[in-house]
Amino acid sequence: MNESVTVSAPLMPMVVGHLARLQTGLDFINTLDLWPVSHDHLDSPTSAFDWLVDHDLMHREARIHLLAQYEASPAVGVEMLSRLRRVRQAMRGVLEAAATRRAPDPSDLADINRALRTHYIYELVPATDGVSLDHRHQGDPVDGAIARLAEALARELIQGDTTRLRICENPQCHWVFKDTSRTGKRKWCSMSSCGNRAKVARHRARQKTQSPSPL
Secondary structure: OOOOOOOOOOOOOEOOOOOOOHHHHHHHHOOEEOOOOOEEOOOOHHHHHHHHHHOOOOOHHHHHHHHHHHHHOHHHHHHHHHHHHHHHHHHHHHHHHHHOOOOOOHHHHHHHHHHHOOOEEEEEEEEOOEEEEEEEEOOOHHHHHHHHHHHHHHHHHHHOOHHHEEEOOOOOOOOEEEOOOOOOOOOOOOHHHHHHHHHHHHHHHHHHHHOOOOO
């Protein structure tokens, strides 16, 4: 009796250098600083594009071209900032939901899914041992950058360890981060800032309770 055997072909190598790292996605969420002074690092098209260029999410040539467009039509620049901030807020909402083990807000998921619907072109490119499959974004460079940021978070939610996603326990800070400590019990975005602040507060509280009562 003949038995049919299904043989899976090896996967074609994929160039992944264009993918944004999870840390870049977390840094993007944290561009809205709440502590010690509230500051939005995406407060203008120029600052937003500088951030994207510095994190290898946009070419400098695209930055120059788009800023020239926005100078001629400021309303387009305002709309672009609104788009960036909306996705940033949605990414924070979904990450905080994962960190606190609750279902995400459907509107946050909708914003991220919308960001992921971008147009990629697949093409064969030379590789050291033949060819590999690469893909690049075609269209608005801002949409491409947003898609890569959303991809970074989506990959972590599906393939990563969501039990290591954290929100800084300083209620004034709320930075998001991934706990890479050995014990997995990290509470603060930075021990030198928020962690040290909490330690000082606990020390002062103990001193206050231990102080002798006035006669």
